[in-house]
Amino acid sequence: MAIVRSRRTSGVVALGRYSALAVGAILFLIPFYLLLRSAFMREQDLGSPDFHWLPPVWETDNLTGLFSNPAIPMARSMLNSAIIAVVQTVGVLFISGLAGYGLARIPYRWSNAVFYGITATLLIPAAVTFVPSFVLVSTLGWISTLRGLIIPGLFQALATFLFRQFFLGFPKEIEEAAFMDGLGWWGTFWRIVVPNSRGFAAAIGTITFIGSWNAFLWPLVIGRDQSSWTVQIALSTFLTAQSVQVSQLFMAALVAIFPLLLMFLFLQRWIVEGVERTGIAGD
């Protein structure tokens, strides 16, 4: 009797759990759906007083018109965003990967002091230092240049910290065997450690790429000229100006997030694994 009852209650609990998750999932998907729907609606349907779940007419001109509209420099800003995100991702993986390994493995007298100097900056959020960073970059004459948008973002203390944590957990025996074979630090790192760290590098790379593609405050401050706008700045300019076709603005946003959502769906498992492995939240 008791078993039957507990089975029935656990069935009810499971049903409740799935219902709650289903409602939550629908709520979380609605904004994506609205973006998709609005991107394929005609301007007059978007402006009509009635709410439409489906576009009365599926309008594809928004997409074809987007790249020929001189008011939105869509192609240029997508290209800028792609260059910035790719260079920053590769750069951060290279610079922070090397630094993380050096800090984790190469015995050096001042290693701990260097490490504390790096982690101290983690306590100072980058967004609060945008005024001083702007002052520096403007002194260098890097306003409205890709250099100014890319280079200051190459030195991520958090990525270095996480790489160090990851390499500390790397099996030492393998590296010692490589050392015995006379590979040295450089050879061991590139031939043994890097090929076995692809999953973790994929996690850091994905997070860096998304952060770079979606960055807003720094490109807003540095990208003054239209030629140096990222896709986020282009979208924001026309969102706050409201002088553009709204349906085309939605299409622009859809085009801007589509590559990212696709990449994210394929690479998210590495992020989940990376979080589990290093305990980014720490405990």
Place this chain on the structure above:
Amino acid sequence: MTLSARLRGRQDRNLWFWVFVGPFVIGLVVFVYVPIIWSIYLSFFNSYNTVTPTEFVGFGNYLDMLRDPAFVDSLWTFAVFAVFIVPVTFVASLAIALLVARTRVMQAFFRSVFFLPTACSYVVASLIWKMSIFSGVRSGLANYVLGWFGLDSIPWLSLAQPPWYWLVIVTARLWLQLGFYMILFLAGIQRINPNLYEAAAIDGAEGWKVLRHITLPQLRATSTAVLLLLLINAFQAFDEFYNILSTFGTYPPYARPPLVYLYYTALGSGQDFGHGSAGAVILTLIILIVALGQGRILRLGGRDD
């Protein structure tokens, strides 16, 4: 081993350490340490439109900032924002993580759905929230839903009173960041020793009791980290405020969080780097006090395992 060989070995290690760590450290010094120190220097000078000022004003800029009602208001705006966004995100992401952790079928699907908005930018979310869900007209989703219950449309964003704009801003950020904290909680839940649950089952504990006496205490470290991250991120809020609230290129005089205030002070028409830097230093100090207060729990760098 001879002395010279040992010395060379040590020199080799020192050299290789800097080959690996040097590029990062140089960049960090140039692009993080130098700006911060320069900014502290500027904060003691009268520096309109210049980064090489000559007029020393001592703590004048700091006193001006603390006396400026707009700056103090921005701290209040942050406080109100934090009071809503921190507990709501915390409870929602924990609840969803607990639900997702207990599902067998479709677990990956649910996890992906809640995690997906993390890849969306604040600008795009602001666009959807401002022009589609919370547009003040009947065709906005929120007003359409109100219509089901026979309620009048609400102009969500165009009025300062009542402050409906808070609902817009808080829900946008909730949607964007919930998935990330859910993943942190999921990782924490998976690290809990299953023996604890078995022992609880033998003792006859079920449901809420297990949650209260095992799961939540075991998640204490993760919870503390999540709270700190939520607070620091709320302090840095800029994107959604800027994109949702400014129209026709102007930002309303209310609801300016610290970074929005700083953006208009330091980089607006005045280019007032002295006051802007003083403001940045004050904000950094506030964050440091909060972070150091909880830093022991995060234990940055203390884990040489």
